[in-house]
Amino acid sequence: MADETVIKSDLEFVKRLQEYGGESLKKCYQCATCSVVCNISPDDKPYPRKEMLMAQWGLKDQIVKDPDIWACHYCGDCTTYCPRGANPGEVLGAMRQACIEHYSFPSMLARMVSQPKFLPVLLAIPVLVILFVMKLTGTLGNIPAGTIKYSNMLPLLAVDAIFVAAAGFAVFVFVNGVRRYWKDLNADISPWKAKLSNKSVVSATIDVLKEFIVHKRFKECVTNYARSTSHLLLVLGFIALAIVTAWSAYYEWASKFGLIPHKESPFSITEPIKWVALVGTFLLLYGIYLIYQQRQAKANGAGFGGYFDWLLIWVIVAVGVTGAMSWILRLANLASLAYPMYFLHLVSVFFLFFYAPYTKMAHLVYRTTALVFAKMQGRE
Numbered sequence: 001m002a003d004e005t006v007i008k009s010d011l012e013f014v015k016r017l018q019e020y021g022g023e024s025l026k027k028c029y030q031c032a033t034c035s036v037v038c039n040i041s042p043d044d045k046p047y048p049r050k051e052m053l054m055a056q057w058g059l060k061d062q063i064v065k066d067p068d069i070w071a072c073h074y075c076g077d078c079t080t081y082c083p084r085g086a087n088p089g090e091v092l093g094a095m096r097q098a099c100i101e102h103y104s105f106p107s108m109l110a111r112m113v114s115q116p117k118f119l120p121v122l123l124a125i126p127v128l129v130i131l132f133v134m135k136l137t138g139t140l141g142n143i144p145a146g147t148i149k150y151s152n153m154l155p156l157l158a159v160d161a162i163f164v165a166a167a168g169f170a171v172f173v174f175v176n177g178v179r180r181y182w183k184d185l186n187a188d189i190s191p192w193k194a195k196l197s198n199k200s201v202v203s204a205t206i207d208v209l210k211e212f213i214v215h216k217r218f219k220e221c222v223t224n225y226a227r228s229t230s231h232l233l234l235v236l237g238f239i240a241l242a243i244v245t246a247w248s249a250y251y252e253w254a255s256k257f258g259l260i261p262h263k264e265s266p267f268s269i270t271e272p273i274k275w276v277a278l279v280g281t282f283l284l285l286y287g288i289y290l291i292y293q294q295r296q297a298k299a300n301g302a303g304f305g306g307y308f309d310w311l312l313i314w315v316i317v318a319v320g321v322t323g324a325m326s327w328i329l330r331l332a333n334l335a336s337l338a339y340p341m342y343f344l345h346l347v348s349v350f351f352l353f354f355y356a357p358y359t360k361m362a363h364l365v366y367r368t369t370a371l372v373f374a375k376m377q378g379r380e
């Protein structure tokens with residue numbers, strides 16, 4: 001006689017998926033059109049039909065460790081063709097959000113990031129941290145008049161301390177989450193099968209990163225093909241701004257220790273690094289503009305995305321706009337506007353770093369982990 005399988009259904013989890021954008025999941029009647037139209041889904045155990053069933057049953061344990069929810073690139077082809085309007089693309093997005101929440105520490109913070117009512121509390125944390133550090137450094141209410149220098153508001157050392165702490169926290173949460181996620185991914189694989197894995201971790205990671213850089217999977221989408229361009233612009237913008245941040249940190253510390261000659265900040269517009277910063281900001285904002293346009297245009301067919309999707313987009317807009325405005329207001333010598341704008345810029349950058357493990361930024365990490373695992377198992 002075949003072994004009995006006990007299915008543990010978690011109805012609270014079903015409700016949560018519905019709250020996170022999968023409200024139509026009950027409409028699915030398992031026709032499998034979605035799995036047929038998805039160009040990325042493999043022939044063997046294709047998604048997202050099976051995930052729709054798992055969602056209806058509330059199989060939380062299986063869903064959070066299902067690597068296929070990360071293979072989906074949210075192109076919306078399945079949502080467009082679903083005859084029941086069950087929005088499988090959005091349901092998979094809700095599952096990814098639940099996965100991030102499950103593996104994040106503390107998960108309460110992830111729940112807060114998912115709900116708009118907690119946004120004021122989340123914003124209050126960076127505001128209070130920056131005001132506190134300004135108080136400690138004696139600049140709160142004491143910014144000297146004259147030439148605008150943002151280090152008069154917050155010394156560079158204090159800026160470094162705040163952002164290294166925020167980034168360190170994010171790295172800690174990510175490492176902890178990925179360690180648990182990797183363990184769960186491998187839990188159902190017998191040791192002998194693990195030894196037979198297709199690729200090593202290193203070679204699978206290199207393959208995944210290569211695909212990511214050229215956006216190979218995005219380009220296989222039909223309904224939202226243009227999204228590969230906007231997403232790529234966003235990634236290139238981030239890379240440019242990461243180079244600027246790394247260069248600025250190197251410059252600051254190398255000149256402090258006398259390794260390179262010191263130049264007084266702010267740097268001139270003729271400095272190449274300023275151009276990299278401007279190009280990076282432009283790519284970021286233009287990429288967001290295209291994403292907004294494409295989502296508006298495809299909202300009825302492929303879905304518009306929920307609060308969780310849009311939160312990261314608006315944070316990136318805040319970082320880009322406040323950064324560009326801080327620069328323009330400093331050039332215009334409008335101190336009464338420039339310093340508050342710079343304050344908002346610091347708040348938005350802190351938000352981006354500190355909450356990265358709980359926002360859609362976490363996709364970068366969990367998706368890479370899931371795809372590396374899938375490649376090692378030969379699941380392309």
Ligand code: SF4
Nearest residue numbers: 028029031032034082
């Ligand atoms: S989500 Fe839609 S297309 Fe997919 S199996 Fe269900 S009803 Fe069919």
Ligand code: SF4
Nearest residue numbers: 038072073075076078
């Ligand atoms: S959203 Fe796109 S990639 Fe994801 S399952 Fe649907 S068709 Fe496939």
